[in-house]
Amino acid sequence: MPTMKLMLAIAFLLALPWRAMSGQAQDLAHVIDSLRERVSFWDSAAGYYDSITRADVDTVRVGGFAVITNGADLAAVEDAVNELRDRFIPIVGPDTILFQDKYFAVLGRGSHVVTEDIILAGLITDNITSQLHDAAQWYFGSETGRQFQSWLGPRVPITDSIAELPGIYEVIVLSPLTVVQRCHSGDIDACGASLALGLHQTPEEALRAWFNAADRRFLVGQLRPQWDYDLGRRADQTDGERRCIESESDADCVRILAGLYRSGMDVEAYAPGTNFHPSLPLDFATHSSLAAVALELGGDGAYSRLITSNALEPEARLEHAARASIDSVLRTWHAWVLRAAPPSVEVQPRSAWVTLFWVVVTAFLAAGSSRWR
Amino acid sequence: MSNAIETHDLRYRAGRDFEIRDLSLAVPTGSIYGFLGPNGSGKTTTIRLVLGLLRPSRGSISVLNRTIPGESTAALAETGYVPERPHLYPSFTVDEILNMHRAFFTRWDPAKAAQLVETFRLRLNQKIRNMSKGETGKLMMLLALAQRPELLVLDEPTDGLDPVVRRDVLMALLEFVSEHGATVFISSHLVHELERICDWVGVMDDGHLVAEMPMQAFKSGIKRLRVENVPAIVAQTPFVILARDTDALGNSEVWTVRGWQDPMTQYFEGSTPSLREVVDLDLEEGFVELLQVARERHPEG
Amino acid sequence: MLRIILYSQWKWSRGWLLPVAVVGFAIPYFMLRVGYSGERYWDAAGLLEQVAAWGRGYPALAAAIGLLVGTSAWIHDHRGDHVYALVLPTPRWYYVLLRYTAGLVLLAPAMITVFLGALTATWFTTLPAGIYAYPIQLAARFMLATLLAYSLFFAIASGTQRAAGAVLTIVGIVVVTQLLAGIAGSDLNVLEAAFDRITIWPGPLEVFVGRWMLVDL
Structure with a gap:
């Protein structure tokens, strides 16, 4: 019997590593399954992409805008393209040749959206217009070149961006930065600074032009919690932050923001997915709205001029597109933004009177209600 | 009044x-x-x-x-x-x-x-x-x-x-x-x-x-009269005959009348028909009689 | 007379007037507190969205109060076929005005609590730069909307079944026309046209579709 117990004990001890290994194997199997699923998905997506690019039979084109589809979604894609046609033709104008034969968006069966450079999965195809719209902005954005994109952000505006001006108004009014508040009050130079025109300056010069010392201190203070989570904090930053905020050392504030500016202005760091750069007075959407105004002012061919311009500075590009001085573009933008202010919260007197009128009318109708039941 | x-x-x-x-x-x-x-x-x-x-x-x-x-x-x-x-x-x-x-x-x-x-x-x-x-x-x-x-x-x-x-x-x-x-x-x-x-x-x-x-x-004026020897044509009466019914034996009639007063018994004296009995009706009976008469006169309602 | 009529309507509506007043007081608090996580200016836009979303509760609350006060003034008379009211020695129009006035008085607590709620919530909240509080404007809009909703529902409820039927018939005609147009594939949008007609100046419900913002730019 002791022998039996000994054998059982040995067997138990031998089984322990197997049990552990069995758990690891299960985890591994999960990982392998997951990888298999992903490979299978990408494989089918790539195969799908290949098949539809080879069979160029279901291609919908608007100027240089070409959408390849497998045919299942052809009608929906056509509708979407036709819907966008009115928006794009006035911008692209006669320069359609510029974008010809570039497939920037391919909408496929199910939930796959394939672009020329990247394959995105999981987007819904029932909002084809919105996806095309999005894709066009990204595509045209990439055409403008990296230098301009570092000011504009990843997306190039289309005329519909004008519709976003109420949001821009909100951003400007809500900004605590002195320079933006001055812009709101009508200081056009301050508007230029708020919109980060002057990227050709050194970061330190730009930061001093855009913000006053209080703004810089405010920015660093506001960014502090973000560094902990999003941006990562270097060990040597803590002392600088303390000096900037608590000792009000402006030099430290400038140094911190300039460091951030240098590391952050790489467009790749923010595109895609973000519309905010922490060391700029206003976000990229606001810059985009200025570009939209320039395109509107420029009329036919404005888009081509914006994209093909050799100028490096954004103000020169905008002037080229708008065929107007940057001052004029800024004034127009300022006027349009103010015009986009939301209606007042107050009840207009005429509204109040109309309401009271109807109150009296209905009260009279009630008073005249019949006694005959 | x-x-x-x-x-x-x-x-x-x-x-x-x-x-x-x-x-x-x-x-x-x-x-x-x-x-x-x-x-x-x-x-x-x-x-x-x-x-x-x-x-x-x-x-x-x-x-x-x-x-x-x-x-x-x-x-x-x-x-x-x-x-x-x-x-x-x-x-x-x-x-x-x-x-x-x-x-x-x-x-x-x-x-x-x-x-x-x-x-x-x-x-x-x-x-x-x-x-x-x-x-x-x-x-x-x-x-x-x-x-x-x-x-x-x-x-x-x-x-x-x-x-x-x-x-x-x-x-x-x-x-x-x-x-x-x-x-x-x-x-x-x-x-x-x-x-x-x-x-x-x-x-x-x-x-x-x-x-x-x-x-x-209403109470005193509506009476039920039992009369005999009723001629084919009844002369004008001082009361209103609401209804005439022949009794079960066929030799007398029962009149329901309105406006009856006791001196009206004189109407029957020395002439035909002859009055055999005056029956008092209570209000309910009078009410029912009235309704019956009214319904006979306006059968369509 | 007004006192006893007011008492009767208070008796019939006090069960829900208190909860409604609490809701009216609480909405501003939730407007400003839920989802508001600080004073950083990039939160301000979120705050405005939050306020706009909660602000949709106000016209709904105004309509609900109007409906409840307007109809509760009549529901007990309807149940008795108006016999009690009609044998009171007072002209019909005067009786209606007594009920109307009593309803107006009962609207006051809801209006006041909304105003006090708005005032309190903004008083105890430090708003981000560029955002201002509009408690008086919001309370004024709420007052007008509640008044209008009340007056409208009161008038409908005071009418005969025939009058209520006429109102329902008109609504039904609009809806059926829209359905038929949809079946026929027509672009005709009667509902939208009707909605625009009553909500765009000088439509009677214009005050309902305004901006219900307790805080705004």
Whole structure:
């Protein structure tokens, strides 16, 4: 019997590593399954992409805008393209040749959206217009070149961006930065600074032009919690932050923001997915709205001029597109933004009177209600 | 003698199958007028017309010398109304409904109200929805009486009440009438009840007024006469023959007559037909006879 | 007379007037507190969205109060076929005005609590730069909307069944026309046209579609 117990004990001890290994194997199997699923998905997506690019039979084109589809979604894609046609033709104008034969968006069966450079999965195809719209902005954005994109952000505006001006108004009014508040009050130079025109300056010069010392201190203070989570904090930053905020050392504030500016202005760091750069007075959407105004002012061919311009500075590009001085573009933008202010919260007197009128009318109708039941 | 309620040639159509037609009634001031009629004869509709709750398509109404509906507000201020179905707000307590009435009726008599609350043994904090049928009936009578009206319009006020409650309600009514001399217009199909208290009676059937007369004339004037040797043509009689029926043996007739007075026996003396028997009818029998006659005359309704 | 009529309507509506008043007081608090996580200016846009989203509760609350006060004034008279009211020695129009006035008085607590709620919530909240509080304007809009909703529902409820039927018929005709147009493939949008007609100046419901912002730019 002791022998039996000994054998059982040995067997138990031998089984322990197997049990552990069995758990690891299960985890591994999960990982392998997951990888298999992903490979299978990408494989089918790539195969799908290949098949539809080879069979160029279901291609919908608007100027240089070409959408390849497998045919299942052809009608929906056509509708979407036709819907966008009115928006794009006035911008692209006669320069359609510029974008010809570039497939920037391919909408496929199910939930796959394939672009020329990247394959995105999981987007819904029932909002084809919105996806095309999005894709066009990204595509045209990439055409403008990296230098301009570092000011504009990843997306190039289309005329519909004008519709976003109420949001821009909100951003400007809500900004605590002195320079933006001055812009709101009508200081056009301050508007230029708020919109980060002057990227050709050194970061330190730009930061001093855009913000006053209080703004810089405010920015660093506001960014502090973000560094902990999003941006990562270097060990040597803590002392600088303390000096900037608590000792009000402006030099430290400038140094911190300039460091951030240098590391952050790489467009790749923010595109895609973000519309905010922490060391700029206003976000990229606001810059985009200025570009939209320039395109509107420029009329036919404005888009081509914006994209093909050799100028490096954004103000020169905008002037080229708008065929107007940057001052004029800024004034127009300022006027349009103010015009986009939301209606007042107050009840207009005429509204109040109309309401009271109807109150009296209905009260009279009630008073005249019949006694005959 | 003036009339507390007067209608002339009143017409009102209620739905497809029923109509008040050519209704002319007169309720003498100070009388207790029993408004008789079977269910569905138009009593409640007539009352609602009188109070200005319904608009007649033709005819005129006068209540306490005020035209209805033009002067109904003034007339209603002096009219106590007990409807057939309870009309009070069920969520109110007795006290609350008394206050409501008090606010609207300038002739409201708080002492009378308090006395009737006690007489009827009502609890002031009781909700109307929790009251029994008898209690609700007493409350409605209380409200009508405490506003010291010139005219009381009571639509089946004792219908469904037990005998004790009925007696209480009628006693209160009679006490009020004896104190204030108000006119009472009371509808009911309980004929015996009206027989005891009314001095005038009107009978409705199928939307029209069949008869209207003093109660005494009604009670004593309608008789059943057993007559023999009836000739083929009966000469003009001093009374109105409402109906003639041959008895089972075929040798005599039973006449139902109206307007009978004892001296009229002379009509039968020395002539044919000959009178064998005068049978008194009580109000209910008279009422039934009247209705039968009316229905024979207007078989289409 | 007004006192007893007011008492009757208070009795019939007090069960929900208190909760409604609490809701009216609480909305501003939630407007400003839920989802508001600080004073950083990039939160301000979120705050405005939050306020706009909660602000949709105000017209709904105004309509609900109007409906409740307007209809509760009549529901007990309807149940008794108006007999009690019609045999009171007072002209019909005067009785209606008594009920109307009593309803107006009952609207006051809801209006006041909304105003006090708005005032309190903004008083105890430090708003981001560029955002201002508009408690008086919001309370004024709420007052007008509640008044209008009340008046409208009161008028409908005071009418006869025939009058209510006429209103329902008109609404039904609009809806059926829209359905038929949809079936026929027509672009006709009667509902939208009707909605525009009543919500765009000088439409009666214009005050309902305004901006219900307790705080705004």
